[in-house]
Amino acid sequence: MRLVPRLGSGIPLVARVDEIRRLRAGFTRAERGEAGAVLLSGDAGVGKTRLLSEVAEFATGRGALVLTGRCLDVREGGLPYLPFAEALGPLATAEEPVIAEAVRTRPALGRLLPLAQAGVPASTEYVAVSSEHEVPHRARPEQDLGQLQLFDAVLSVLTEIAVHQPVLLVLEDLHWGDGSTRNLLSFLLSRLRAQRLFVVASYREEDVYRRHPLRGLLAELVRLPAITRIDLAPLGDxxxxxxxxxxxxxxxxxxxxxxxxxxxxxxxxxxxxxxxxxxxTTDLPAGLAEVLLARLERLSPDARRVLRVISVAGESVSHGALAEVSGLGEDELDEALREAVQHYVLVVEKGAYTFRHALLQEAVYGDLLPGERTRMHAGYAARILRTPQGRGHDAKLAYHSLQSKDLTTALPALLRAADEAERLGAPGAALRHVEQALEIWDAVPEAARPADVDEGRLLHEASYFAGTSGEPERAIAYARSAVQALGPDIDPERAAQKWRRLAEALMNVEGTIDQAVEAIGRAWDLVAERAVSKPRVWVLATRAAILRGIGRREDALWSARTAVEDARAVGTVGGEAAALITLGALADNAGDFTEARARLREAERKAREADSLNVELRALCFLGFSYEDQAQIDEAIEVFERGIERAEQTGLTWSTYGLELRARHLSLRYASGDWPDETLTGVPARGVSSVLAARMTAAALPIVVARGRFTEAAKLLAELRPHWRAEPLTALAAGAAASEIAYWQAEYATATKRQAEAFDFLRSLDDDYLLSGIRLGALGIAGAVAQAKAARIRSDEKAARESVESGEALLVLVRHSAEHGRPRSSALGPEGRAWLARAEAEASGLGGAADPARWAEAVRAFDYGAVYQQAVCRWQYAEALLAASADPDLAAAELTKAHEVAQRLRAIPLRDAVRDVARRARVSLEGAPEPARDTAVVDPLTDRERAVLERVALGRTNRQVGDELFISEKTVSVHLSRVMAKLGAARRAEAVAIAYDRGLLTRPSNAPAMRI
Missing domain, CATH: 1.10.8 (Helicase, Ruva Protein; domain 3)
Structure with missing residues (x-):
């Protein structure tokens, strides 16, 4: 008897109960507005596709919109965003009004949806991709804005559709995905929040080798809170x-x-x-490849030939393409295809033929003879040349031409494919195309190369694409190669463009400013004596920005003014706007704020006229900085909000300046006391390896700490640490946050240590970060004061003296930072002066009771709108008044104001600290719980401290106390340290005895006697 296997989805799903349950549960949560994603891994053939089919059927039955796309093995540099284009393709023809409107209002989706590009002619001639100076038909921004617009459009269209029905997005075979696909996936998954969206992506575990580009991304994605990983193991026996x-x-x-x-x-x-x-029943082949090929050997010769032809395509193949490349007649081809489909080797998808499983395609392709493989690739290339162009046309032509050794055809195809990839917002794919062109450049006869392209231009383009795809080191390497390849006969303006490109690449990497100055100097030398031109304008504008950054004010001013004059002469509005920003920033540095803001507003207007979106957002950033530095918080917030709105309108929410606008806006909301809810902070998901994301996280960190979410803050601090060098502002935010966390947890030595680590790091980079010592030093002094106080309570004079000396040294550092630091404007701004006042107030308590007058000055200094920091100072001011027995009514008023702010902002550590002082001073606070009992003495213990001490009195160990109160043993130790400090006890038993004597504890009848 011959057995006929029941292949495909007709087989019952076996042994995947837990996996399907987890997938269904994830989708169900997404239905409720908890967006999530699953990364499904497993070896080839283990059943990933079948499991995806099951969850898709489940979601369809629940009324979800199911979108499915898959990656194809077309090698690196192939079709960018292929799985997303396939998945989102049905949206272009959807008749539902909600979907149609969502797509219509997002033109950037036209890069993925082919119908959105209908009627747009595609040139068959190569148009050189180049810098903004070398592209006559398209100005290039400073970064890849098209990619950002596309990413934002994909996220927003899925979010909008999900409001009306749940969405399931299925992406298969990520191990074959190109860099653009990986970038878009990372962007999408890192921004899953409250959408009714569920994403499931599969990949082959065995194909993701140690250096596979997907490996690093997976390591980052699995750290996201919304991401779950399911490893599909082989079946048990x-x-x-x-x-x-x-x-x-x-x-x-x-x-x-x-x-x-x-x-x-x-x-x-x-x-x-x-x-x-x-x-x-006994003839079983030995290996998997043999198994696959042995099965195919049972097919007819024509069927096997068709399979070989399809294996070379690497994707679904139409009937017409098969007829042309296979050379079979219509009848023979029909019979061969029917046989392959009936034997379930091929499946029909959207009118084209593809292998049922990629393993089959790989086995067949690997079994081809070299000459056979070359001829078939050449056949596909010839067909592509004769067919109308479409998305990915040149990338496919380049691939098949390379595989068939037709380098003359491959070179211009690669260049056109790079141009298309750039238009699609896929700089990574464009980079690989240009790199492939560089690899074969010398092998192509000079007469066959595009007339308007040379190797230097390709190196220039490779540098640009490397920079825009997040590879700054490669961008520098290619830019260096481009300038090294400059010959004596090259046009000076073109040479200047390449030196300027090197300068820009160097500016994006920390520690290379001197080299950037040298590079822009070489660029300027080449055009300094030449007539006014667009390249000269951009060199001047870039030179002005770089020289301003290193403090060469006069040279920067001359370059910016000259750039403006030249730009107006040749009509380069974008270059003029870029130079105006530098002029505005220089005026701001000089303290001429009226002039600065006029220049920056003019730059914003001109950049918008020129459609220079990145320059426009940069102008808004600098305008907001001008207001922020002078503590004009309301005006700064208005500018930043305008910039955020503009970024959202243009799809640039996640661009460099789009993120900076949001980060600054969030920082000002923190200062002004307009704190967002936890779910609306706008913090990029944790684990995203982006300096810009780190910048946004750093802006949100102070709110996380102030609300007492220390576990979350600790994770964010660990994730920020690798970004300190690339974005030093994260070091300042992290050092301040770590110091505050330690202070609130009574780990005062750690508080001082953490601020010192951050400040030492910043000083090692540049003296420009000297001003950070004011804020960090003030926090360190607070820790030293608390250490000294605790030491005096336990009569440890040596420790007290050391803490005082440490605090005094920090005060010297703070004063030095304030005197010698270089603020953005001509003088120390309100924020710097306020932190200086706080440092002086903190230091007044090093020797004992703090000076109330100093704390009153600190309260006034933060009155510029820094609501939370002012509340912190009010708490300390009240405590200083009470310790000095001076004006208890004023102390009560200050505590009340501080408590109101802490309550409104849900700033738990500050709220508890204020309540503790109020309880000890018997001050009634609205909204605060009443004391647990009425005693005739001032009760210094908090409820938690009393609970700990009561259990210690019963003879419990620290671990037992922690178990009973559901806190850690370390936290018990912290509470006991505080109790002993408050009661002036040197040991646990002494603290218990003092508490009994003062009536702070009621001695239970069964309390054991404790030796003192």
Missing amino acids: ADARAFVEALADGPLAPEVVASVVERSEGNPFFAEELLASCAD
């Missing part, structure tokens, strides 16, 4: 046996079942192929 028995319509001999189970090693597809390849 029992499940594999049940699966094999389900494959056949008739009974199987036990020895056949045992053999298939053993040989398949739990891989369902291997088991299917082993059983399907049997001519009888």
Whole structure:
């Protein structure tokens, strides 16, 4: 009897109960507005596609919109965003009004949806990709804005559709995805919040080798809170046996079942192929490749030829393409295809033919003879040349031409493919195309190369694309190669463009400013004596920005003014706007704020006229900085909000300046006391390896700390640490946050240590960060004061003296920072002066009771709108008044004001600290719980401290106390340290005895006697 296997989805799903339950649960949560994603990994053939089909059916049954796309093995540099284009393709023709409107209002989706590009002619001639100076038909921004617009459009269209119905996005075979696909996936998954969106992406675990580009991304994605990973393991023996028995319509001999189970090693597809390849019940091939090919050998020669042709395509193939490349007649081709489909080797998808499983395609392609492979690739290339252009046309032509060794055709195809990839917002794909062109450049006869392209231009383009795709080191390397390749006969303006490109690349990497200055100097030398031109304008504008950054004010001013004059002469509005920003920043540095803001507003207007979006957002950033530095918080917030709105309108929410606008806006909301809810902070998801994301996270960190979410803050601090050098502002935010966390947790030595680590790091970079010592030093002094106080309570004079000396040294550092630091404007601004006042107030308490007058000055200094910091100072001011027995009514008023702010902002640590002082001073605070009991003495203990001490009095160890109160042993120790400090006790037992004597504890009848 010959067995006919039941292949495909007709087989019952075996042994995947837990996996399907988790997938269904994830989708159900997404229905409720908890967006999530699953990364489904497993070996080839283990059943990933089948599991995805099950969850898709489940979601469809729940009324969801299911979008599916898959990656294809077309090698690096192939089709950018292919799975997203396939998945979102149905949206272009959807008749539902909600979907149609969502797509219509996002023109950037036209890069993915082919119907959105209807009627746009595609040139068959190569148009050189180049810098903004070398592209006559398209101005290039400073970064890849098209990619950002596309990413924002994909996220927003899915979010809008999900408001009306849940969305399931399925992406298969990520191990074949190109860099652009990986970038878009990272962007999308890192921004899953409250959308009714569920994403499931699969990949082959064994194909993601150590240096595979997907490996690093996966390591980052699995750290996101909304991401779950499911590893699809091979079937166990029992499940594999049940699966094999389900494959056949008739009974199987036990020895056949045992053999298939053993040989398949739990891989369902291997088991299917082993059983399907049997001519009888004993003929089982030895290896998987042999199994696959042995099964195909049973097909007719024509069917096998068709399979070889399809394997070369690397994607679904139309009937017409097969007829042309295979050379078979219509009747022979029809019979061959029918045979392959009936044997379930091929499947029909959207009118084209593809292998049922990628393993089949790989086995067939790997079995081709070299000459056979070359001829078939050449056949596809010839067909592509004759067919109308479409998305990915040149990338496919380049691929097949390279594989068929037709380098003359491949070179211009690669260049056109790079141009298309740039238009699609895929700089990574464009970079690989240009790199491939560089690899074959010398092998192509000079006469066959595009007339308007040379190797230097390709190196220039490779540098640009490397920079815009997040590879700054490669951008520098290519830019260096471009300038090294400059010959003596090259046009000076073109040479200047390449030196300017090197300068820009160097500016994006920390520690290379001197080299950037040298590079822009070489660029300027080449055009300084030449007539006014667009390249000269941009060199001047870039030179002005770089020289301003290193403090060469006069040279920067001359370059910016000259750039403006030249730009107006030649009509380069974008270059004029860029130079105006530098002029505005220089005026701001000089304290001429009226002039600065007029220049920056003019730059904003001109950049918008020129459609220079990145320059426009940069102008808004600098305008907001001008207001922020002078503590004009309301005006700064208005500018930043305008910039954020503009970024959202243009799809640049996640661009460099789009993020900076949001980060500054969030920082001002923190200062002004307009704190967002936890779910609306706009913090990029944790784990995203982006300096810009770190910048946004750093802006939100103070709110996280002030609300007492210390566990979350600790994770954010660990994630920020690798970004300190690339974005020093994260070091300042992290050092301040770490110091505050330690202070609130009574780890005062750690508080001082953390601020010192951050400040030492910043000083090692540049003296420009000297001003950070004011804020960090003030926080360190607070820790030193608390250390000294605790030491005096336990009569440790040496420790007290050391803490005082440490605090005094920090005060010297703070004063030095304030005197010698270089503020953006001509003088120390209100924020710097306020932190200086706080440092002086903190230091007044080093020797004992703090000076109330100093704290009153600090309260006034933060009156510029820094609501939270002012509340902190009010708390300290009140405590200083009470310690000095001076004006208890004023102290009560200050505590009340501080408590109101802490309550409104949900600033738990500050709220508890204020309540503790109020309880000890018997001050009634609205909204605060009443004391647990009425005593005749001032009670210095908090409820938690009393709970700890009561259990210590019963003879409990720290660990036992922690277990009873559901806190850590370390936290118990912290509470006991505070209790002993407050009661003036040197030991635990002494603290218990003092508490009994003062009536702070009621001695239970069964309390054990404790030795003192």
